[in-house]
Amino acid sequence: MGTIKALRGTRDILPEEVGYWQQVEAIARSVFGNALYSEVRPPIFEQTELFARGIGEATDVVGKEMYTFTDRGDRSITLRPEFTAGVVRAFIEHKLGAKRNVQRLWYAGPVFRYERPQAGRQRQFHQIGAELIGSESPAADVEVIAVATDILQQLGLKSLQLEINSVGNQSDRTAYRAALIEFLTPHKADLDADSQDRLTRNPLRILDSKDPNTQAIVQDAPQLLDYLSDASRHHFEQVQAMLTTLGIEYRINPRLVRGLDYYTHTAFEIQSTDLGAQATVCGGGRYDGLVSELGGSATPAVGWAMGVERLILLLEQLRGEDAPMAWAQVYLVSQGDRATAQGMKLAQALRQAGLRVEFDLSGAAFKKQFKRADRSGASLCLVLGASEAEAGMVGLKWLKTQEQTQQSQADLLGSLATLKQRLAEDAMEQG
RNA sequence: GCGAGUGUAGCCAAGUGGUUAAGGCAGUGGUUUGUGGUACCACCAUUCGCGGGUUCGAUCCCCGUCAUUCGCCCCA
Incomplete structure (x- = not known):
């Protein structure tokens, strides 16, 4: 009572976990870098109309999942529920297409959808994504998929399945839509409630309903793939051929219909x-x-x-609970104000030399500080007590061998290279 | 938005309608004064998510609420 907690559907990413996040981001950055994708960072909120028009008024995302509010200037604002609309808005606004006719862009950041939270679903969650704007070639579809599979593969993720489908172009879909409605209307009474609702609004979505009755009916429905124009069909075949060339396994799922209105031709999902x-x-x-x-x-x-x-859920399953955290190479224990002040200087000098140094600030008994030094994983413990401080000395205790020597602080600072060398060797021995 | 389950310390947890709410890990202080990993001792929840109700009395029963988990829906 009285304490403030994170809102429903939001989470703090804590130090034990953040290593996974950094790893995912680093791998994405590197894969995108090699494919010459440039990062873009659009704003987190936009005019509501951008998403309404871009994603589609009829979609669930726009219809009931957006964080929309009126700002102090009476504008209708929405926290982005996805990136694509914002990236495309930026592309148009800054005339990126004029600078280069094919733009390869990537992004990463939080997005917001007002949904019921459950495993793998939050209200604030994070996306990493790619947009390749300006090419109609099926090779572009394949490149983008290949970049995605590279990222997943470098993360070491297994048991992933790529599903692809083609939803054709506008006129293919209009024709198919009519055929589908014609087929389903006689069965309307047997469809589940949601699907009945979608029959006129968004009939393609009925195809991947999970309701068994609906599925049974849909079984005999006309297939979208049969309504593709020659050009659309050719595009889809090219995509498949190139995926095969790259050795990327896929499965055609003729029912795969994505929930955002803007998709044409290739649609795909990678599932675990x-x-x-x-x-x-x-x-x-x-x-x-x-x-x-x-x-x-x-x-x-x-x-x-x-x-x-x-992704991180999968990484945790794969590798156990916590992501690896950084550990100290040097642990500094001290006692007394004078020693602590000298310790600060030593710590800073060692850090500037590129060593990871943890300074025990607890002021606890040496016994405690040594215990923590041991647990820290450091190979070397620097000891600064009152007597060392008095003499300008520092104790060097190698925690694994218990070897302990003393030297002047000045000498230590003068021989940082050999110290680094020894720490590196020590780390090698530990494997 | 709908259905079901769960909610005891930083973490993992046992427990009961009735004076002091097990245990483990972590933490803190010790086992002589400045030296670790082991062992031992002590300390560490006026309180059982929160609010209300039933009751002489509730952490345990009821209602509500919040959070969380699993489904539906939707999507990444």
Whole structure:
């Protein structure tokens, strides 16, 4: 009572866990770097209209999951529920397409959706994603997928399944949509409630309903793939052929329909079997209509987003509870004001020389400080008591061998190179 | 938004309608005065998520609420 806790659906990322985050970010940065993707950092909030138009009014994300509020200037503002709309807005606003006709962009950061939290699903969560804007080639679809699989592979994640589908272009979909409605309408009474609701609003989503009755009906429904134009079909075949060339395994899932309206042609998801209900680790696809929908000139694009929390869930399963934390190489114990002051100087000098130095500030008995020194994992303990401080000396205790010597602080600072050398050797022996 | 489960110290947990709420880890202080990893001793929840109700009395029963978990939905 009285204490303030993190809001529902939000979490603190604590030191035990943050190592995983840094690792994910480092690997993403490196893979993107090698593929010459540049990072962009759009704002966290935007005009509500951007998302309404970009993602689609009929989608659940826009319809009931956005954090929307009115600011003090009476503008309707929304915390981004995804990145793509903002990135595309920035692309148009800064005329990035004029500088270079193909733009490769990546991003990472928090996004917000008002949903019921559960494992792998929070209200504030984090995405890492890529957008390749300006190429209509199926090679672009494949490049983007390859970058995603590289990241996942470098993270060491296993048991992932790539599913792909084509949702065609606008006119393919209009034709298919009509056919689907025609097929489903006679069965309307047998569909689950949600699907009945979607029949006119967003019939394609009925395809991946999990309701068994609906699934049974949908079994015999016309297939979207049969309604693709020749060009769309060719595009999809090219994507498949190139994935095969790259040795990227995939499964065609003709029911894969993503919940954001802007997708065209290729849609894909990468799922894990180890995540329970929230199995999608990465999702994306082509969105050739979005740039023009948001007021830019017609520009094709593909992209995807990964859920960082879900990646980390998998990493934790894979490697045990805590991420590795940094440990000290040198642990400094001291007693008395004078010794502590000298210790500060030593610690800083050693740190500036590139060593990881932990200074025990507890003021506790030496016994306690040594105990902590031992637990810290440091190889060397520097001892500064009142007598050392008096004489300008410092004790060097090698914790593994118990070897202990003394030298003047000045000498120690003068021979940092040999000290570093010895610490490095020590670390090697420990393996 | 709907359904079900859970909620005891920093962590893992036992427990009962009735004077002092097990235990383990971690932490703190000791086992002679400035030297670690072991062992031993002591200390560490006026309190059992929060609020209300039932009761002579509730951590244990009931209601509400918040959080969390698992489904649905949706998505990353």
